[in-house]
Amino acid sequence: MKSERLAQVTGRIEAAARRCHRDPGSISLVAVSKQQPAAAIRMLADAGQRDFGESYALEALSKIGELADLALVWHFIGRLQGNKTRAVAEHFAWVHTLDRERMADRLNEQRAPAAPALNVCIQVQLVPEPQKGGVPPEAVEPLARHVLALPRLKLRGLMCIPPAAESEAAQQALFARLTECSARLHGNGIETDTLSMGMSDDFEAAIAAGSTHVRIGTALFGPRAPVAGL
Ligand SMILES: *Cc1c(COP(=O)(O)O)cnc(C)c1O
Numbered sequence: 636m637k638s639e640r641l642a643q644v645t646g647r648i649e650a651a652a653r654r655c656h657r658d659p660g661s662i663s664l665v666a667v668s669k670q671q672p673a674a675a676i677r678m679l680a681d682a683g684q685r686d687f688g689e690s691y692a693l694e695a696l697s698k699i700g701e702l703a704d705l706a707l708v709w710h711f712i713g714r715l716q717g718n719k720t721r722a723v724a725e726h727f728a729w730v731h732t733l734d735r736e737r738m739a740d741r742l743n744e745q746r747a748p749a750a751p752a753l754n755v756c757i758q759v760q761l762v763p764e765p766q767k768g769g770v771p772p773e774a775v776e777p778l779a780r781h782v783l784a785l786p787r788l789k790l791r792g793l794m795c796i797p798p799a800a801e802s803e804a805a806q807q808a809l810f811a812r813l814t815e816c817s818a819r820l821h822g823n824g825i826e827t828d829t830l831s832m833g834m835s836d837d838f839e840a841a842i843a844a845g846s847t848h849v850r851i852g853t854a855l856f857g858p859r860a861p862v863a864g865l
Pocket of ligand 1: 667669690712713796833834835836850851852853854
C-alpha cells in the first residue's frame with residue numbers, strides 16, 4: 636500500500652529530526668513522482684501528501700493536467716532545458732535546479748503575472764561532476780544576487796544531489812557543505828529558508844545536516860517504470 640509507505644517514510648523523517656533535536660515540522664517531504672503513473676500520485680494525495688516532484692517537463696504536464704482537481708504543489712527537480720522553461724514557469728510552484736542566469740531570466744519572463752512568484756533553489760555541485768547540473772560553491776552568491784533582482788522569482792535556497800558516500804557520516808559531511816554555502820549567503824545579507832537535500836538512500840544524513848526539503852521517490856512509490864518517449 637502506498638499510504639503505508641508514506642507513513643513509514645514520514646516516521647523515518649520524524650525520527651531523524653528528533654535524533655538531532657530538530658522540529659519534524661521544519662522538514663517538508665517532496666514526493667518524487669517521476670516515472671510513476673498519475674493513479675499512484677492520486678493515492679498518495681488521498682493519503683494527505685501535497686508536494687510532488689517531477690524531473691521531465693512533458694511527462695509532468697500530462698500528469699499535472701490529469702490531477703488538476705487536486706490542490707497539489709508541483710516541484711520541478713530535473714535538468715532545465717531552454718525549450719521547456721515556459722512549461723515549467725506556467726505549471727510548477729517551485730524549481731529546485733536553477734543553475735544559469737539565462738534560465739532565471741526566461742523563467743522570470745514566462746511566469747504569469749497573476750501567479751505567485753516562482754520559488755527557486757540554486758543547485759550547487761558540491762563535488763565536480765561534469766554530467767550533473769549545478770554551480771560550484773563560489774558561483775552561488777552571484778547567481779543568488781541575479782535571482783534577487785528578478786521580480787517573478789523568489790529565491791528560497793539551495794539544492795544539491797551529492798554523489799553517494801561510503802558511510803552515513805561521510806554523506807552527512809557532504810550535505811553539511813551545502814549548509815555552509817547557505818550560511819555564507821546569510822552572512823552576506825541574503826536571506827533564504829530552504830535546503831533541498833536528501834533522497835531515498837540518504838535523507839536521514841541530510842536531515843542531520845539541516846535539510847528542510849527531502850525529495851523522496853523510490854522509498855514512497857517503489858521502483859520507477861520506464862516512460863515512453865524518454
Ligand atoms: C529521482 C530524484 C529524486 C528521488 O530519488 P529516489 O532515490 O528515488 O528517492 C530526488 N531528487 C532528484 C533531483 C531526482 O532526480
